[in-house]
Amino acid sequence: MPRTKAHPGTRVLDAVASLKLTIACLVCLMVLVVACTLAQVRMGTLGAVTAYIRSAVVWWHLPGMGLRLPVFPGGLTVGVVLLINLIVAQGRRLEASWRKSGLWLVHAGLILLFVGEFISGARQVEMQLPIEEGQTVAFLESPRDLELAITDVTDPARDQVHGIPEALLSHENLIAVPGTPLSIKVSRYYQNADLSRRADADPISLATAGVGTSLAVRELPPVSRDDERDLRAVFIEPIAAGKSYGTWLVSNGLGAPQTFIDEGRTYTLSLRQRREYLPYSLTLKKFSHDIYPGTDIPKNFSSLVHLSNPARGEERDVLISMNQPLRYAGKAFYQASFGKNDTLSILQVVENPGWLLPYISCVLVAAGLVLHFALSLGRSLRRRQPALIPAGA
Amino acid sequence: MRRLCAPPFAVRTNCAANRLLCRGTVAGMELAMSTGMATLPAPSLMTVLVLILSCADCRQEQVTLASLPKAQGAPAAPPAVAQASVAPPSAAPASAAAPAFATAEEGGPALKWSLPGGWVETHPGGMRYATLRPPGGSVDVSVVVLSGPAGGELANVNRWRSQIGLSAIGEPALSAARVTLHAKAGDLAVYDFLSDGEKQSRMVAALATNGDRTWFLKMLGDAVEVKKARPEFNHLLQSLHFDAAN
Numbered sequence: 073m074p075r076t077k078a079h080p081g082t083r084v085l086d087a088v089a090s091l092k093l094t095i096a097c098l099v100c101l102m103v104l105v106v107a108c109t110l111a112q113v114r115m116g117t118l119g120a121v122t123a124y125i126r127s128a129v130v131w132w133h134l135p136g137m138g139l140r141l142p143v144f145p146g147g148l149t150v151g152v153v154l155l156i157n158l159i160v161a162q163g164r165r166l167e168a169s170w171r172k173s174g175l176w177l178v179h180a181g182l183i184l185l186f187v188g189e190f191i192s193g194a195r196q197v198e199m200q201l202p203i204e205e206g207q208t209v210a211f212l213e214s215p216r217d218l219e220l221a222i223t224d225v226t227d228p229a230r231d232q233v234h235g236i237p238e239a240l241l242s243h244e245n246l247i248a249v250p251g252t253p254l255s256i257k258v259s260r261y262y263q264n265a266d267l268s269r270r271a272d273a274d275p276i277s278l279a280t281a282g283v284g285t286s287l288a289v290r291e292l293p294p295v296s297r298d299d300e301r302d303l304r305a306v307f308i309e310p311i312a313a314g315k316s317y318g319t320w321l322v323s324n325g326l327g328a329p330q331t332f333i334d335e336g337r338t339y340t341l342s343l344r345q346r347r348e349y350l351p352y353s354l355t356l357k358k359f360s361h362d363i364y365p366g367t368d369i370p371k372n373f374s375s376l377v378h379l380s381n382p383a384r385g386e387e388r389d390v391l392i393s394m395n396q397p398l399r400y401a402g403k404a405f406y407q408a409s410f411g412k413n414d415t416l417s418i419l420q421v422v423e424n425p426g427w428l429l430p431y432i433s434c435v436l437v438a439a440g441l442v443l444h445f446a447l448s449l450g451r452s453l454r455r456r457q458p459a460l461i462p463a464g465a
Numbered sequence: 466m467r468r469l470c471a472p473p474f475a476v477r478t479n480c481a482a483n484r485l486l487c488r489g490t491v492a493g494m495e496l497a498m499s500t501g502m503a504t505l506p507a508p509s510l511m512t513v514l515v516l517i518l519s520c521a522d523c524r525q526e527q528v529t530l531a532s533l534p535k536a537q538g539a540p541a542a543p544p545a546v547a548q549a550s551v552a553p554p555s556a557a558p559a560s561a562a563a564p565a566f567a568t569a570e571e572g573g574p575a576l577k578w579s580l581p582g583g584w585v586e587t588h589p590g591g592m593r594y595a596t597l598r599p600p601g602g603s604v605d606v607s608v609v610v611l612s613g614p615a616g617g618e619l620a621n622v623n624r625w626r627s628q629i630g631l632s633a634i635g636e637p638a639l640s641a642a643r644v645t646l647h648a649k650a651g652d653l654a655v656y657d658f659l660s661d662g663e664k665q666s667r668m669v670a671a672l673a674t675n676g677d678r679t680w681f682l683k684m685l686g687d688a689v690e691v692k693k694a695r696p697e698f699n700h701l702l703q704s705l706h707f708d709a710a711n
Contacts, residue, residue, distance in 0.1 A: 228535070228602055235529040250528055269612070281627035285620055286611065315661075318627030328593060331605075332628045336664025336687055338605075349531045 089161040097154040104130075104147050116296045118216065126193050148193070155186040171451075174444025181436030188429025196424040199348060201405065203356040203377075205415045210353035212421050214346040218304055218324055220256070221344055222249055226337045237346065241306050253334065257309040259319055264292040264302035267325050277321070278307045282330040282341070284321025304343060310334075352381035352401070357389065359410060359417040373407050375417040392419065576610070576650065576673065576680050579704035581697035594680075597701075599694040604686035606698065611679050618672060622656055625670055625683065629660035646671065646699075649706035650680075659688060667691040671702050 087093065108124035115123060124130055125147035131140040145153075162179045166172055199212035217238055224232040234249050236256065241247070242263070247256045259278055270277060270288040279285045289305045303325045310317040312334045320330060322343040329340035355378040362372040374393035379386060379400065392398045398405040404427075408420035576594075580586055583600040597606035622642070623633040634642070646653045653671045660666040665688040673680040682705075684691060684698050 231533050231535060233531045233533060235531070237526055237528075239526050240528070247528065251530055280633070281624045285624050312630075315630050316627075317630055318624070331685070332630075333660065333666040333685065334630060335662045336666060338666075338686075347531075349533065 085160055085164060088157060089164045090157075091161075093157050094154070094161070097150050097157065100145060100150045101147070101154075103144070104150065107144075108147075114296050119296070151186060151189070155183065155190075158183055158186070171447060174440045174442070174447055177440025177443060178437050179440075181433040181438075181440060184429055184433035184436060188426045188433060191426030191429065192424050195426065196422065197348075199421040199423075200408070201354065201419040201421050203354060203375075203417055203419070204412065205356050205359060205417075208353050208355040208380075210351075211347045211349045213344075214348075217346040218343055219346040220306070220308065220322060221329075221340075221342050221347075222252075222254065222256070222310075223329070223340045223342075224252065224337055225340055233347075233349075235346065238304070241308075252337075252339075253312040254339070255311045257311055259307040259309055261307075262289060262291050262305040264294045265305035265323070266290045266292055267303065267305065267323060279319050279321040281318030281332070282320040283326060284319075287321060289321065306343060308341070310339070310341070350401075351383055352379065352386070354379055354405075356417055359414055361410060361414045373410060375407055375419065573676050573678050574707035576608070576675075577706050577708045578701050581701055584697070584701075599690075599697065601690060601693075604684060604690045604694050606682065606684045609681045609683075611681070613677055613679070618654065621672070621681070622670075625656070625668055626658055628685070629658060629666045629668055630662070631658060631660060646702055648673070648703050650675070653702055653705070655702065669695060669698060673705060675707050 104124050107130070108120045111120040111124060123146075127146035128148045129142045129146050130144040132143040133140045158179065162176070162183075166175055166179065168176075198215070200215045201209060201212050203209045219238060220236040220241055222234040222236065224234075232251070234252065236247055236249070241258055242261050245258055247258070248254075249256060266289070268288050268290070270286055274288040277285055277287065277289070279287070284307070292303075294302050303323065305321060305323045305325070307319050307321055309319045310332060315334075317332045317334065320332075320341055322330070322341055324343050324345070326342070329342040331338060331340050333339070356375055357378055358376040360372070360374045360376070361370065362374075363369060364371050372393060374391055376389060376391050377398070378389050379398075381387075390398050392405055392407050394407050397407075402425070403421050403423045406420040406422065407417070409418035410416060411418065580597070581599070585598045587596045587598075588594070593607050594610050595608040597608065598604065599606070619634075619636060619639050622639055626633065642656055642658075644655045644657070646655050650673050653673050655669065655671045658668045658670075660668075666686065667688040668683065668685045669691060670681065670683040673682075682702065684694065686694075
């Protein structure tokens with residue numbers, strides 16, 4: 073009997089749903105995990121995870137040529153392919169019957185787990201809130217990302233703060249600042265640098281205005297240890313209506329903002345940790361660092377904060393302690409660190425729209441396994457029952 | 466990145482394309498799950514794949530604007546001072562530029578002055594030795610001390626000129642612009658610059674040298690306000706003296 077030729081679409085779906093593809097993806101994931109682990113030595117945890125796991129493609133940077141080549145699918149690509157493989161395989165292979173309902177639940181849980189990881193990878197934001205006792209703070213700071221803050225301080229009552237993400241500074245040459253006549257021209261960007269007093273032997277600084285004129289900037293390789301931070305240095309040139317205000321050095325190593333005036337409006341420049349402003353504020357009333365009696369061993373860290381949200385008419389005290397975060401307005405505030413002789417508390421603030429999905433997926437998988445086991449057990453018992461009845465009874 | 470928008474804060478982002486892309490990703494995944502993959506055509510799968518991969522870069526890449534009460538602009542306690550699990554940055558950013566700036570305690574006499582009536586004096590730390598504010602609050606007077614000649618007089622004058630959008634000048638114009646003022650602290654070089662534009666700014670700056678340190682006093686603000694404060698600033702400059710006791 074002649075074999076009927078399969079429809080091209082069907083063949084594609086068969087290929088997508090194949091077990092071979094599943095195995096290939098799992099092998100790729102294993103390779104990525106090993107490579108990522110090894111890369112952490114030179115790139116740090118975050119850099120390696122970003123380059124290998126959270127990227128679509130793993131790039132190889134050709135030494136000294138400024139070129140990069142795609143050498144391997146990144147974790148994001150492999151994860152998406154695996155997700156599609158799982159979904160298509162479930163649709164094509166798993167019969168839609170009560171008998172297989174447990175397996176459907178298990179697969180749905182796995183799919184949800186993948187989706188949750190994608191959402192977390194794309195949308196999770198981790199910030200910090202350093203706050204001293206008695207201080208009131210209404211903004212969060214990114215522990216890693218920087219921004220160029222251009223603040224119009226002309227108004228005696230309010231500041232207009234324009235934040236240019238560091239990613240734009242490192243990639244763009246000319247950045248318009250919306251709502252102002254200003255554009256920022258980026259002359260030079262150093263991911264890591266050393267700042268020192270400029271000596272006579274040093275080359276002339278790129279800076280023609282601000283404190284950068286008296287500083288020497290020496291480029292350094294980016295740090296890789298997780299407990300180290302790069303010191304960014306960027307030379308920028310504010311331009312308004314074609315008029316240049318000189319080239320300024322901004323760096324997260326400079327303590328105070330630098331100022332210039334355009335058409336009577338005073339602007340300050342500073343490179344700082346990226347901020348997210350909140351419509352509510354937290355006041356640290358008391359930070360507690362409890363230890364076991366007679367030892368220096370920490371027992372508990374906690375921050376008693378006052379939450380004030382005028383828009384909701386909310387005024388209340390909250391105790392944030394280890395494993396007991398404050399969950400408020402889509403954010404979770406965890407006790408993360410402390411300092412300044414126990415007068416400074418540092419809260420880790422996490423916003424993850426998909427934080428519930430792993431819990432739901434675990435429940436689905438567990439329920440699916442239990443259901444599948446129960447159904448299989450029932451079928452098995454029913455099959456064995458006739459055999460247990462004695463012949464001729 | 467989602468930003469909350471509610472009074473008294475107004476935060477604006479322009480991330481419509483990214484939001485659309487992200488919504489498309491989620492919608493694509495929901496579609497894939499709800500329709501059953503046996504009938505889902507391959508192009509739809511590719512769409513889901515492309516959308517999800519595109520969403521990987523769905524991060525904050527836009528210039529943001531926040532309108533804040535003055536108090537909110539105050540800097541927070543930097544995490545670099547933290548102990549325990551938050552280690553200070555290796556490059557010690559908070560103090561990286563410190564070698565370029567002298568402090569009153571670094572040797573040499575401190576600069577003193579007589580504060581005009583109604584003026585407010587603060588010591589904010591960092592690069593500034595002191596901040597003075599005439600009544601009204603719109604004019605800012607900074608006092609900075611640097612080691613050595615701090616790049617030279619011409620470089621500093623041009624740096625100040627660029628702050629208000631004026632072009633650089635050479636030595637001849639520098640000499641023409643310089644006014645020498647006799648004070649107890651010695652002769653001061655004083656410069657007075659007016660910006661271009663419809664709304665003019667004015668800067669009056671003075672340099673005083675003592676040993677291997679240079680002191681800078683700079684008054685900056687709206688031209689009209691600076692003009693009002695100028696006589697008192699002149700009195701302040703004339704009262705400058707070095708106090709070896711400090």
